[in-house]
Amino acid sequence: MKRPSMTVGLAIAVVAALTFGTSGVFIKPVLEAGWSPAAAVTVRALVGGIVLAxxxxxxxxxxxxxxWRARWRITLMALIGVAGTQLAYFAAIQRIPVGTAVLIEYLSPLLLVVFVCVRSRALPKAVVLVGSVLALVGIVLVVSPGGAAALDPIGLVLALAAMVGCAIYYVVAAQPSDGLPPVALAGFGLLLGGVLLGIIGATGLVPFTATFGEVGFFGGVAPWWVPLAFVGVVSTAIAYATSITASEILGSRIASFAGQLEVVAATVFAWLLLGETLSIAQLIGGALIVAGIVFVRLEKTASGQVDAALEPFEPVGLPAPGVPAGSARLVE
Structure with missing residues:
Protein backbone atom coordinates (compact mmCIF):
# COMPACT_ATOMS: atom_id res chain seq x y z
CA MET A 1 0.00 0.00 0.00
CA LYS A 2 1.37 3.37 -1.00
CA ARG A 3 2.29 5.58 1.91
CA PRO A 4 0.46 8.98 2.02
CA SER A 5 2.52 11.93 0.87
CA MET A 6 4.09 14.48 3.18
CA THR A 7 1.64 17.06 1.83
CA VAL A 8 -1.29 14.90 2.93
CA GLY A 9 0.38 14.44 6.31
CA LEU A 10 0.79 18.19 6.76
CA ALA A 11 -2.86 18.77 5.78
CA ILE A 12 -3.97 16.27 8.42
CA ALA A 13 -1.63 17.92 10.95
CA VAL A 14 -3.31 21.28 10.25
CA VAL A 15 -6.72 19.70 10.96
CA ALA A 16 -5.31 18.33 14.21
CA ALA A 17 -3.95 21.75 15.21
CA LEU A 18 -7.27 23.47 14.41
CA THR A 19 -9.32 20.96 16.40
CA PHE A 20 -6.91 20.91 19.35
CA GLY A 21 -6.97 24.71 19.23
CA THR A 22 -10.72 24.87 19.92
CA SER A 23 -10.33 23.38 23.39
CA GLY A 24 -9.43 26.65 25.11
CA VAL A 25 -12.49 28.69 24.19
CA PHE A 26 -14.88 25.84 25.01
CA ILE A 27 -13.27 24.62 28.24
CA LYS A 28 -12.72 28.08 29.70
CA PRO A 29 -16.44 28.54 30.64
CA VAL A 30 -16.43 25.15 32.39
CA LEU A 31 -13.38 26.02 34.48
CA GLU A 32 -14.84 29.41 35.34
CA ALA A 33 -17.99 27.64 36.55
CA GLY A 34 -16.01 25.70 39.15
CA TRP A 35 -14.65 22.62 37.41
CA SER A 36 -11.11 21.68 38.35
CA PRO A 37 -8.70 21.11 35.44
CA ALA A 38 -8.26 17.42 36.36
CA ALA A 39 -12.02 16.80 36.35
CA ALA A 40 -12.48 18.57 33.01
CA VAL A 41 -9.59 16.64 31.42
CA THR A 42 -10.94 13.33 32.73
CA VAL A 43 -14.38 13.92 31.20
CA ARG A 44 -12.77 15.12 28.00
CA ALA A 45 -10.60 12.01 27.66
CA LEU A 46 -13.44 9.61 28.47
CA VAL A 47 -15.87 11.29 26.06
CA GLY A 48 -13.25 11.28 23.32
CA GLY A 49 -12.43 7.62 23.97
CA ILE A 50 -16.09 6.58 23.99
CA VAL A 51 -16.74 8.44 20.73
CA LEU A 52 -13.75 6.78 19.04
CA ALA A 53 -14.36 3.30 20.52
CA TRP A 68 -2.08 -6.89 22.00
CA ARG A 69 1.16 -6.25 20.13
CA ALA A 70 0.66 -2.51 20.65
CA ARG A 71 -0.21 -2.81 24.36
CA TRP A 72 2.89 -0.93 25.52
CA ARG A 73 2.45 1.78 22.92
CA ILE A 74 -1.18 2.27 24.01
CA THR A 75 -0.12 2.28 27.66
CA LEU A 76 2.53 4.93 27.00
CA MET A 77 0.00 7.02 25.08
CA ALA A 78 -2.45 6.79 27.99
CA LEU A 79 0.11 7.36 30.75
CA ILE A 80 2.12 10.12 29.08
CA GLY A 81 0.25 11.47 26.06
CA VAL A 82 -3.16 11.70 27.76
CA ALA A 83 -2.70 11.68 31.55
CA GLY A 84 0.86 12.58 32.52
CA THR A 85 1.48 15.56 30.25
CA GLN A 86 -1.86 17.17 31.04
CA LEU A 87 -1.53 16.73 34.80
CA ALA A 88 2.00 18.16 34.75
CA TYR A 89 0.83 21.13 32.71
CA PHE A 90 -2.15 21.91 34.92
CA ALA A 91 -0.08 21.55 38.06
CA ALA A 92 2.43 23.96 36.52
CA ILE A 93 -0.11 26.69 35.74
CA GLN A 94 -1.18 26.67 39.38
CA ARG A 95 2.30 27.97 40.25
CA ILE A 96 3.54 29.94 37.22
CA PRO A 97 1.85 32.09 34.56
CA VAL A 98 -0.01 30.20 31.83
CA GLY A 99 2.00 31.89 29.08
CA THR A 100 5.28 30.79 30.64
CA ALA A 101 4.07 27.20 31.07
CA VAL A 102 2.84 27.04 27.48
CA LEU A 103 6.09 28.46 26.16
CA ILE A 104 8.10 25.82 28.02
CA GLU A 105 5.82 22.96 26.92
CA TYR A 106 6.02 24.00 23.28
CA LEU A 107 9.78 23.72 23.36
CA SER A 108 9.20 19.98 22.84
CA PRO A 109 10.12 20.08 19.11
CA LEU A 110 13.45 21.64 20.01
CA LEU A 111 13.95 18.90 22.60
CA LEU A 112 13.51 16.32 19.84
CA VAL A 113 16.07 18.14 17.68
CA VAL A 114 18.56 18.17 20.58
CA PHE A 115 17.89 14.48 21.27
CA VAL A 116 18.63 13.60 17.65
CA CYS A 117 21.86 15.61 17.79
CA VAL A 118 23.03 13.87 20.98
CA ARG A 119 22.09 10.40 19.82
CA SER A 120 23.49 10.77 16.30
CA ARG A 121 26.48 12.86 17.45
CA ALA A 122 25.87 15.19 14.53
CA LEU A 123 24.61 18.73 14.28
CA PRO A 124 21.30 19.24 12.48
CA LYS A 125 21.34 20.84 9.07
CA ALA A 126 21.16 24.62 8.76
CA VAL A 127 17.51 24.57 7.67
CA VAL A 128 16.55 22.72 10.87
CA LEU A 129 18.44 25.20 13.05
CA VAL A 130 16.85 28.15 11.25
CA GLY A 131 13.41 26.55 11.49
CA SER A 132 13.87 25.88 15.21
CA VAL A 133 14.86 29.48 15.93
CA LEU A 134 11.99 30.89 13.86
CA ALA A 135 9.45 28.63 15.58
CA LEU A 136 10.80 29.49 19.04
CA VAL A 137 10.62 33.25 18.38
CA GLY A 138 7.14 32.78 16.91
CA ILE A 139 5.88 30.97 20.01
CA VAL A 140 7.27 33.70 22.27
CA LEU A 141 5.41 36.35 20.23
CA VAL A 142 2.13 34.41 20.10
CA VAL A 143 2.07 33.38 23.75
CA SER A 144 3.54 36.68 24.98
CA PRO A 145 4.35 35.53 28.53
CA GLY A 146 4.28 38.58 30.74
CA GLY A 147 5.93 39.69 33.90
CA ALA A 148 9.48 39.44 35.09
CA ALA A 149 8.69 38.32 38.63
CA ALA A 150 10.53 35.41 40.15
CA LEU A 151 9.03 32.09 39.09
CA ASP A 152 8.20 29.18 41.36
CA PRO A 153 10.95 26.56 40.79
CA ILE A 154 8.48 23.70 41.32
CA GLY A 155 6.21 25.21 38.66
CA LEU A 156 9.14 25.40 36.25
CA VAL A 157 10.03 21.75 36.90
CA LEU A 158 6.41 20.73 36.26
CA ALA A 159 6.37 22.73 33.01
CA LEU A 160 9.58 21.02 31.93
CA ALA A 161 7.95 17.66 32.72
CA ALA A 162 5.04 18.65 30.46
CA MET A 163 7.53 19.53 27.73
CA VAL A 164 9.19 16.12 28.00
CA GLY A 165 5.79 14.43 28.03
CA CYS A 166 4.72 16.32 24.91
CA ALA A 167 7.90 15.25 23.10
CA ILE A 168 7.36 11.62 24.12
CA TYR A 169 3.78 11.84 22.89
CA TYR A 170 4.95 12.68 19.37
CA VAL A 171 7.58 9.94 19.44
CA VAL A 172 5.04 7.33 20.60
CA ALA A 173 2.47 8.52 18.05
CA ALA A 174 5.04 8.27 15.24
CA GLN A 175 5.89 4.63 15.95
CA PRO A 176 5.39 2.11 13.13
CA SER A 177 1.74 1.06 13.30
CA ASP A 178 2.41 -2.72 13.13
CA GLY A 179 -1.21 -3.22 12.11
CA LEU A 180 -2.73 -0.89 14.71
CA PRO A 181 -4.79 1.87 12.99
CA PRO A 182 -4.27 5.42 14.32
CA VAL A 183 -7.91 5.66 15.41
CA ALA A 184 -7.43 2.56 17.56
CA LEU A 185 -4.35 4.01 19.27
CA ALA A 186 -6.23 7.26 19.90
CA GLY A 187 -9.43 5.60 21.10
CA PHE A 188 -7.96 3.03 23.47
CA GLY A 189 -5.28 5.48 24.66
CA LEU A 190 -7.95 8.04 25.57
CA LEU A 191 -10.13 5.49 27.34
CA LEU A 192 -7.25 4.15 29.40
CA GLY A 193 -5.93 7.64 30.07
CA GLY A 194 -9.36 8.85 31.18
CA VAL A 195 -9.71 5.93 33.59
CA LEU A 196 -6.25 6.60 35.02
CA LEU A 197 -7.07 10.30 35.46
CA GLY A 198 -10.31 9.39 37.21
CA ILE A 199 -8.47 7.08 39.60
CA ILE A 200 -5.89 9.78 40.35
CA GLY A 201 -8.69 12.26 41.00
CA ALA A 202 -10.54 9.84 43.27
CA THR A 203 -7.43 9.41 45.42
CA GLY A 204 -7.28 13.15 46.07
CA LEU A 205 -3.78 13.56 44.65
CA VAL A 206 -5.05 16.48 42.56
CA PRO A 207 -8.09 18.75 43.04
CA PHE A 208 -11.12 17.06 41.49
CA THR A 209 -14.30 19.16 41.58
CA ALA A 210 -17.23 19.61 39.21
CA THR A 211 -20.49 21.57 39.03
CA PHE A 212 -23.57 20.61 37.05
CA GLY A 213 -25.49 23.81 36.42
CA GLU A 214 -25.49 26.27 33.57
CA VAL A 215 -22.27 27.91 32.45
CA GLY A 216 -21.57 31.20 30.73
CA PHE A 217 -21.21 30.49 27.04
CA PHE A 218 -20.22 33.11 24.45
CA GLY A 219 -22.37 35.85 25.96
CA GLY A 220 -25.22 33.53 26.95
CA VAL A 221 -25.69 30.41 29.07
CA ALA A 222 -25.68 26.70 28.29
CA PRO A 223 -25.88 23.40 30.19
CA TRP A 224 -22.50 22.29 31.56
CA TRP A 225 -22.35 19.31 29.21
CA VAL A 226 -22.54 21.35 25.97
CA PRO A 227 -18.96 22.70 25.96
CA LEU A 228 -17.63 19.43 27.38
CA ALA A 229 -19.37 17.45 24.63
CA PHE A 230 -17.84 19.68 21.96
CA VAL A 231 -14.39 19.37 23.48
CA GLY A 232 -14.77 15.61 23.85
CA VAL A 233 -15.82 15.06 20.24
CA VAL A 234 -13.96 17.75 18.29
CA SER A 235 -11.02 18.86 20.46
CA THR A 236 -10.25 15.33 21.66
CA ALA A 237 -11.60 12.49 19.52
CA ILE A 238 -11.01 14.13 16.14
CA ALA A 239 -7.89 15.97 17.32
CA TYR A 240 -6.07 12.94 18.72
CA ALA A 241 -7.02 10.68 15.81
CA THR A 242 -5.80 13.18 13.20
CA SER A 243 -2.70 14.08 15.22
CA ILE A 244 -1.59 10.47 15.51
CA THR A 245 -2.34 9.85 11.82
CA ALA A 246 -0.23 12.88 10.86
CA SER A 247 2.62 11.75 13.10
CA GLU A 248 2.76 8.31 11.49
CA ILE A 249 3.10 10.01 8.10
CA LEU A 250 5.40 12.89 9.02
CA GLY A 251 7.54 11.46 11.80
CA SER A 252 7.87 12.87 15.29
CA ARG A 253 10.00 15.91 14.49
CA ILE A 254 7.95 17.48 11.68
CA ALA A 255 4.69 16.53 13.42
CA SER A 256 5.81 18.26 16.61
CA PHE A 257 6.70 21.42 14.70
CA ALA A 258 3.36 21.31 12.86
CA GLY A 259 1.67 20.89 16.24
CA GLN A 260 2.85 24.39 17.15
CA LEU A 261 0.14 25.69 14.83
CA GLU A 262 -2.22 24.85 17.69
CA VAL A 263 -0.90 27.89 19.56
CA VAL A 264 -1.88 30.07 16.60
CA ALA A 265 -5.25 28.34 16.21
CA ALA A 266 -6.14 28.78 19.89
CA THR A 267 -5.26 32.46 19.76
CA VAL A 268 -7.32 33.04 16.59
CA PHE A 269 -10.34 31.21 18.03
CA ALA A 270 -10.10 33.32 21.18
CA TRP A 271 -10.11 36.43 18.98
CA LEU A 272 -13.08 35.26 16.88
CA LEU A 273 -15.25 33.74 19.63
CA LEU A 274 -14.25 35.59 22.80
CA GLY A 275 -13.26 38.92 21.33
CA GLU A 276 -9.76 38.75 22.78
CA THR A 277 -7.28 41.10 21.17
CA LEU A 278 -5.02 39.73 18.44
CA SER A 279 -1.92 41.88 18.36
CA ILE A 280 0.43 42.57 15.48
CA ALA A 281 3.16 40.71 17.41
CA GLN A 282 0.96 37.61 17.60
CA LEU A 283 0.27 37.75 13.86
CA ILE A 284 4.00 38.00 13.20
CA GLY A 285 4.59 35.13 15.64
CA GLY A 286 2.12 32.94 13.77
CA ALA A 287 3.87 33.68 10.50
CA LEU A 288 7.24 32.79 12.05
CA ILE A 289 5.90 29.45 13.31
CA VAL A 290 4.67 28.60 9.82
CA ALA A 291 8.05 29.65 8.40
CA GLY A 292 9.82 27.43 10.94
CA ILE A 293 7.71 24.44 9.89
CA VAL A 294 8.53 25.12 6.24
CA PHE A 295 12.28 25.15 6.97
CA VAL A 296 12.13 21.86 8.91
CA ARG A 297 10.00 20.38 6.10
CA LEU A 298 12.67 21.41 3.58
CA GLU A 299 15.26 19.32 5.45
CA LYS A 300 12.95 16.32 5.34
CA THR A 301 12.42 16.77 1.63
CA ALA A 302 16.14 17.09 0.96
CA SER A 303 17.10 14.02 2.94
CA GLY A 304 14.08 11.88 2.03
CA GLN A 305 14.68 9.93 5.21
CA VAL A 306 13.34 9.76 8.72
CA ASP A 307 15.47 10.64 11.72
CA ALA A 308 17.67 7.61 12.19
CA ALA A 309 18.56 8.85 15.65
CA LEU A 310 14.98 8.32 16.77
CA GLU A 311 14.72 4.70 15.65
CA PRO A 312 12.92 2.57 16.66
CA PHE A 313 10.68 5.45 17.69
CA GLU A 314 10.24 6.75 14.16
CA PRO A 315 7.77 5.58 11.50
CA VAL A 316 8.82 3.43 8.62
CA GLY A 317 6.05 4.73 6.76
CA LEU A 318 1.68 12.64 15.66
CA PRO A 319 -1.95 15.54 22.12
CA ALA A 320 -2.66 17.35 24.97
CA PRO A 321 -2.34 17.86 25.04
CA GLY A 322 -4.26 22.54 27.10
CA VAL A 323 -4.25 26.24 27.61
CA PRO A 324 -6.77 28.95 28.31
CA ALA A 325 -8.09 30.70 25.26
CA GLY A 326 -5.82 33.39 23.99
CA SER A 327 -2.70 31.66 25.25
CA ALA A 328 -2.73 28.27 23.54
CA ARG A 329 -4.11 24.81 24.36
CA LEU A 330 -6.20 24.40 27.46
CA VAL A 331 -6.03 20.65 27.40
CA GLU A 332 -3.52 19.12 25.15
Whole structure:
Protein backbone atom coordinates (compact mmCIF):
# COMPACT_ATOMS: atom_id res chain seq x y z
CA MET A 1 0.00 0.00 0.00
CA LYS A 2 1.37 3.37 -1.00
CA ARG A 3 2.29 5.58 1.91
CA PRO A 4 0.46 8.98 2.02
CA SER A 5 2.52 11.93 0.87
CA MET A 6 4.09 14.48 3.18
CA THR A 7 1.64 17.06 1.83
CA VAL A 8 -1.29 14.90 2.93
CA GLY A 9 0.38 14.44 6.31
CA LEU A 10 0.79 18.19 6.76
CA ALA A 11 -2.86 18.77 5.78
CA ILE A 12 -3.97 16.27 8.42
CA ALA A 13 -1.63 17.92 10.95
CA VAL A 14 -3.31 21.28 10.25
CA VAL A 15 -6.72 19.70 10.96
CA ALA A 16 -5.31 18.33 14.21
CA ALA A 17 -3.95 21.75 15.21
CA LEU A 18 -7.27 23.47 14.41
CA THR A 19 -9.32 20.96 16.40
CA PHE A 20 -6.91 20.91 19.35
CA GLY A 21 -6.97 24.71 19.23
CA THR A 22 -10.72 24.87 19.92
CA SER A 23 -10.33 23.38 23.39
CA GLY A 24 -9.43 26.65 25.11
CA VAL A 25 -12.49 28.69 24.19
CA PHE A 26 -14.88 25.84 25.01
CA ILE A 27 -13.27 24.62 28.24
CA LYS A 28 -12.72 28.08 29.70
CA PRO A 29 -16.44 28.54 30.64
CA VAL A 30 -16.43 25.15 32.39
CA LEU A 31 -13.38 26.02 34.48
CA GLU A 32 -14.84 29.41 35.34
CA ALA A 33 -17.99 27.64 36.55
CA GLY A 34 -16.01 25.70 39.15
CA TRP A 35 -14.65 22.62 37.41
CA SER A 36 -11.11 21.68 38.35
CA PRO A 37 -8.70 21.11 35.44
CA ALA A 38 -8.26 17.42 36.36
CA ALA A 39 -12.02 16.80 36.35
CA ALA A 40 -12.48 18.57 33.01
CA VAL A 41 -9.59 16.64 31.42
CA THR A 42 -10.94 13.33 32.73
CA VAL A 43 -14.38 13.92 31.20
CA ARG A 44 -12.77 15.12 28.00
CA ALA A 45 -10.60 12.01 27.66
CA LEU A 46 -13.44 9.61 28.47
CA VAL A 47 -15.87 11.29 26.06
CA GLY A 48 -13.25 11.28 23.32
CA GLY A 49 -12.43 7.62 23.97
CA ILE A 50 -16.09 6.58 23.99
CA VAL A 51 -16.74 8.44 20.73
CA LEU A 52 -13.75 6.78 19.04
CA ALA A 53 -14.36 3.30 20.52
CA UNK A 54 -16.75 2.03 17.77
CA UNK A 55 -14.42 3.31 15.05
CA UNK A 56 -11.41 1.86 16.84
CA UNK A 57 -13.03 -1.58 17.13
CA UNK A 58 -14.22 -1.50 13.51
CA UNK A 59 -10.77 -0.46 12.28
CA UNK A 60 -9.20 -3.55 13.86
CA UNK A 61 -11.41 -5.82 11.70
CA UNK A 62 -11.12 -8.55 14.26
CA UNK A 63 -7.33 -8.34 14.44
CA UNK A 64 -7.11 -8.24 18.23
CA UNK A 65 -3.55 -9.50 17.99
CA UNK A 66 -2.54 -6.07 16.66
CA UNK A 67 -4.05 -4.51 19.78
CA TRP A 68 -2.08 -6.89 22.00
CA ARG A 69 1.16 -6.25 20.13
CA ALA A 70 0.66 -2.51 20.65
CA ARG A 71 -0.21 -2.81 24.36
CA TRP A 72 2.89 -0.93 25.52
CA ARG A 73 2.45 1.78 22.92
CA ILE A 74 -1.18 2.27 24.01
CA THR A 75 -0.12 2.28 27.66
CA LEU A 76 2.53 4.93 27.00
CA MET A 77 0.00 7.02 25.08
CA ALA A 78 -2.45 6.79 27.99
CA LEU A 79 0.11 7.36 30.75
CA ILE A 80 2.12 10.12 29.08
CA GLY A 81 0.25 11.47 26.06
CA VAL A 82 -3.16 11.70 27.76
CA ALA A 83 -2.70 11.68 31.55
CA GLY A 84 0.86 12.58 32.52
CA THR A 85 1.48 15.56 30.25
CA GLN A 86 -1.86 17.17 31.04
CA LEU A 87 -1.53 16.73 34.80
CA ALA A 88 2.00 18.16 34.75
CA TYR A 89 0.83 21.13 32.71
CA PHE A 90 -2.15 21.91 34.92
CA ALA A 91 -0.08 21.55 38.06
CA ALA A 92 2.43 23.96 36.52
CA ILE A 93 -0.11 26.69 35.74
CA GLN A 94 -1.18 26.67 39.38
CA ARG A 95 2.30 27.97 40.25
CA ILE A 96 3.54 29.94 37.22
CA PRO A 97 1.85 32.09 34.56
CA VAL A 98 -0.01 30.20 31.83
CA GLY A 99 2.00 31.89 29.08
CA THR A 100 5.28 30.79 30.64
CA ALA A 101 4.07 27.20 31.07
CA VAL A 102 2.84 27.04 27.48
CA LEU A 103 6.09 28.46 26.16
CA ILE A 104 8.10 25.82 28.02
CA GLU A 105 5.82 22.96 26.92
CA TYR A 106 6.02 24.00 23.28
CA LEU A 107 9.78 23.72 23.36
CA SER A 108 9.20 19.98 22.84
CA PRO A 109 10.12 20.08 19.11
CA LEU A 110 13.45 21.64 20.01
CA LEU A 111 13.95 18.90 22.60
CA LEU A 112 13.51 16.32 19.84
CA VAL A 113 16.07 18.14 17.68
CA VAL A 114 18.56 18.17 20.58
CA PHE A 115 17.89 14.48 21.27
CA VAL A 116 18.63 13.60 17.65
CA CYS A 117 21.86 15.61 17.79
CA VAL A 118 23.03 13.87 20.98
CA ARG A 119 22.09 10.40 19.82
CA SER A 120 23.49 10.77 16.30
CA ARG A 121 26.48 12.86 17.45
CA ALA A 122 25.87 15.19 14.53
CA LEU A 123 24.61 18.73 14.28
CA PRO A 124 21.30 19.24 12.48
CA LYS A 125 21.34 20.84 9.07
CA ALA A 126 21.16 24.62 8.76
CA VAL A 127 17.51 24.57 7.67
CA VAL A 128 16.55 22.72 10.87
CA LEU A 129 18.44 25.20 13.05
CA VAL A 130 16.85 28.15 11.25
CA GLY A 131 13.41 26.55 11.49
CA SER A 132 13.87 25.88 15.21
CA VAL A 133 14.86 29.48 15.93
CA LEU A 134 11.99 30.89 13.86
CA ALA A 135 9.45 28.63 15.58
CA LEU A 136 10.80 29.49 19.04
CA VAL A 137 10.62 33.25 18.38
CA GLY A 138 7.14 32.78 16.91
CA ILE A 139 5.88 30.97 20.01
CA VAL A 140 7.27 33.70 22.27
CA LEU A 141 5.41 36.35 20.23
CA VAL A 142 2.13 34.41 20.10
CA VAL A 143 2.07 33.38 23.75
CA SER A 144 3.54 36.68 24.98
CA PRO A 145 4.35 35.53 28.53
CA GLY A 146 4.28 38.58 30.74
CA GLY A 147 5.93 39.69 33.90
CA ALA A 148 9.48 39.44 35.09
CA ALA A 149 8.69 38.32 38.63
CA ALA A 150 10.53 35.41 40.15
CA LEU A 151 9.03 32.09 39.09
CA ASP A 152 8.20 29.18 41.36
CA PRO A 153 10.95 26.56 40.79
CA ILE A 154 8.48 23.70 41.32
CA GLY A 155 6.21 25.21 38.66
CA LEU A 156 9.14 25.40 36.25
CA VAL A 157 10.03 21.75 36.90
CA LEU A 158 6.41 20.73 36.26
CA ALA A 159 6.37 22.73 33.01
CA LEU A 160 9.58 21.02 31.93
CA ALA A 161 7.95 17.66 32.72
CA ALA A 162 5.04 18.65 30.46
CA MET A 163 7.53 19.53 27.73
CA VAL A 164 9.19 16.12 28.00
CA GLY A 165 5.79 14.43 28.03
CA CYS A 166 4.72 16.32 24.91
CA ALA A 167 7.90 15.25 23.10
CA ILE A 168 7.36 11.62 24.12
CA TYR A 169 3.78 11.84 22.89
CA TYR A 170 4.95 12.68 19.37
CA VAL A 171 7.58 9.94 19.44
CA VAL A 172 5.04 7.33 20.60
CA ALA A 173 2.47 8.52 18.05
CA ALA A 174 5.04 8.27 15.24
CA GLN A 175 5.89 4.63 15.95
CA PRO A 176 5.39 2.11 13.13
CA SER A 177 1.74 1.06 13.30
CA ASP A 178 2.41 -2.72 13.13
CA GLY A 179 -1.21 -3.22 12.11
CA LEU A 180 -2.73 -0.89 14.71
CA PRO A 181 -4.79 1.87 12.99
CA PRO A 182 -4.27 5.42 14.32
CA VAL A 183 -7.91 5.66 15.41
CA ALA A 184 -7.43 2.56 17.56
CA LEU A 185 -4.35 4.01 19.27
CA ALA A 186 -6.23 7.26 19.90
CA GLY A 187 -9.43 5.60 21.10
CA PHE A 188 -7.96 3.03 23.47
CA GLY A 189 -5.28 5.48 24.66
CA LEU A 190 -7.95 8.04 25.57
CA LEU A 191 -10.13 5.49 27.34
CA LEU A 192 -7.25 4.15 29.40
CA GLY A 193 -5.93 7.64 30.07
CA GLY A 194 -9.36 8.85 31.18
CA VAL A 195 -9.71 5.93 33.59
CA LEU A 196 -6.25 6.60 35.02
CA LEU A 197 -7.07 10.30 35.46
CA GLY A 198 -10.31 9.39 37.21
CA ILE A 199 -8.47 7.08 39.60
CA ILE A 200 -5.89 9.78 40.35
CA GLY A 201 -8.69 12.26 41.00
CA ALA A 202 -10.54 9.84 43.27
CA THR A 203 -7.43 9.41 45.42
CA GLY A 204 -7.28 13.15 46.07
CA LEU A 205 -3.78 13.56 44.65
CA VAL A 206 -5.05 16.48 42.56
CA PRO A 207 -8.09 18.75 43.04
CA PHE A 208 -11.12 17.06 41.49
CA THR A 209 -14.30 19.16 41.58
CA ALA A 210 -17.23 19.61 39.21
CA THR A 211 -20.49 21.57 39.03
CA PHE A 212 -23.57 20.61 37.05
CA GLY A 213 -25.49 23.81 36.42
CA GLU A 214 -25.49 26.27 33.57
CA VAL A 215 -22.27 27.91 32.45
CA GLY A 216 -21.57 31.20 30.73
CA PHE A 217 -21.21 30.49 27.04
CA PHE A 218 -20.22 33.11 24.45
CA GLY A 219 -22.37 35.85 25.96
CA GLY A 220 -25.22 33.53 26.95
CA VAL A 221 -25.69 30.41 29.07
CA ALA A 222 -25.68 26.70 28.29
CA PRO A 223 -25.88 23.40 30.19
CA TRP A 224 -22.50 22.29 31.56
CA TRP A 225 -22.35 19.31 29.21
CA VAL A 226 -22.54 21.35 25.97
CA PRO A 227 -18.96 22.70 25.96
CA LEU A 228 -17.63 19.43 27.38
CA ALA A 229 -19.37 17.45 24.63
CA PHE A 230 -17.84 19.68 21.96
CA VAL A 231 -14.39 19.37 23.48
CA GLY A 232 -14.77 15.61 23.85
CA VAL A 233 -15.82 15.06 20.24
CA VAL A 234 -13.96 17.75 18.29
CA SER A 235 -11.02 18.86 20.46
CA THR A 236 -10.25 15.33 21.66
CA ALA A 237 -11.60 12.49 19.52
CA ILE A 238 -11.01 14.13 16.14
CA ALA A 239 -7.89 15.97 17.32
CA TYR A 240 -6.07 12.94 18.72
CA ALA A 241 -7.02 10.68 15.81
CA THR A 242 -5.80 13.18 13.20
CA SER A 243 -2.70 14.08 15.22
CA ILE A 244 -1.59 10.47 15.51
CA THR A 245 -2.34 9.85 11.82
CA ALA A 246 -0.23 12.88 10.86
CA SER A 247 2.62 11.75 13.10
CA GLU A 248 2.76 8.31 11.49
CA ILE A 249 3.10 10.01 8.10
CA LEU A 250 5.40 12.89 9.02
CA GLY A 251 7.54 11.46 11.80
CA SER A 252 7.87 12.87 15.29
CA ARG A 253 10.00 15.91 14.49
CA ILE A 254 7.95 17.48 11.68
CA ALA A 255 4.69 16.53 13.42
CA SER A 256 5.81 18.26 16.61
CA PHE A 257 6.70 21.42 14.70
CA ALA A 258 3.36 21.31 12.86
CA GLY A 259 1.67 20.89 16.24
CA GLN A 260 2.85 24.39 17.15
CA LEU A 261 0.14 25.69 14.83
CA GLU A 262 -2.22 24.85 17.69
CA VAL A 263 -0.90 27.89 19.56
CA VAL A 264 -1.88 30.07 16.60
CA ALA A 265 -5.25 28.34 16.21
CA ALA A 266 -6.14 28.78 19.89
CA THR A 267 -5.26 32.46 19.76
CA VAL A 268 -7.32 33.04 16.59
CA PHE A 269 -10.34 31.21 18.03
CA ALA A 270 -10.10 33.32 21.18
CA TRP A 271 -10.11 36.43 18.98
CA LEU A 272 -13.08 35.26 16.88
CA LEU A 273 -15.25 33.74 19.63
CA LEU A 274 -14.25 35.59 22.80
CA GLY A 275 -13.26 38.92 21.33
CA GLU A 276 -9.76 38.75 22.78
CA THR A 277 -7.28 41.10 21.17
CA LEU A 278 -5.02 39.73 18.44
CA SER A 279 -1.92 41.88 18.36
CA ILE A 280 0.43 42.57 15.48
CA ALA A 281 3.16 40.71 17.41
CA GLN A 282 0.96 37.61 17.60
CA LEU A 283 0.27 37.75 13.86
CA ILE A 284 4.00 38.00 13.20
CA GLY A 285 4.59 35.13 15.64
CA GLY A 286 2.12 32.94 13.77
CA ALA A 287 3.87 33.68 10.50
CA LEU A 288 7.24 32.79 12.05
CA ILE A 289 5.90 29.45 13.31
CA VAL A 290 4.67 28.60 9.82
CA ALA A 291 8.05 29.65 8.40
CA GLY A 292 9.82 27.43 10.94
CA ILE A 293 7.71 24.44 9.89
CA VAL A 294 8.53 25.12 6.24
CA PHE A 295 12.28 25.15 6.97
CA VAL A 296 12.13 21.86 8.91
CA ARG A 297 10.00 20.38 6.10
CA LEU A 298 12.67 21.41 3.58
CA GLU A 299 15.26 19.32 5.45
CA LYS A 300 12.95 16.32 5.34
CA THR A 301 12.42 16.77 1.63
CA ALA A 302 16.14 17.09 0.96
CA SER A 303 17.10 14.02 2.94
CA GLY A 304 14.08 11.88 2.03
CA GLN A 305 14.68 9.93 5.21
CA VAL A 306 13.34 9.76 8.72
CA ASP A 307 15.47 10.64 11.72
CA ALA A 308 17.67 7.61 12.19
CA ALA A 309 18.56 8.85 15.65
CA LEU A 310 14.98 8.32 16.77
CA GLU A 311 14.72 4.70 15.65
CA PRO A 312 12.92 2.57 16.66
CA PHE A 313 10.68 5.45 17.69
CA GLU A 314 10.24 6.75 14.16
CA PRO A 315 7.77 5.58 11.50
CA VAL A 316 8.82 3.43 8.62
CA GLY A 317 6.05 4.73 6.76
CA LEU A 318 1.68 12.64 15.66
CA PRO A 319 -1.95 15.54 22.12
CA ALA A 320 -2.66 17.35 24.97
CA PRO A 321 -2.34 17.86 25.04
CA GLY A 322 -4.26 22.54 27.10
CA VAL A 323 -4.25 26.24 27.61
CA PRO A 324 -6.77 28.95 28.31
CA ALA A 325 -8.09 30.70 25.26
CA GLY A 326 -5.82 33.39 23.99
CA SER A 327 -2.70 31.66 25.25
CA ALA A 328 -2.73 28.27 23.54
CA ARG A 329 -4.11 24.81 24.36
CA LEU A 330 -6.20 24.40 27.46
CA VAL A 331 -6.03 20.65 27.40
CA GLU A 332 -3.52 19.12 25.15
Missing amino acids: PFAIASLRGSWAAL
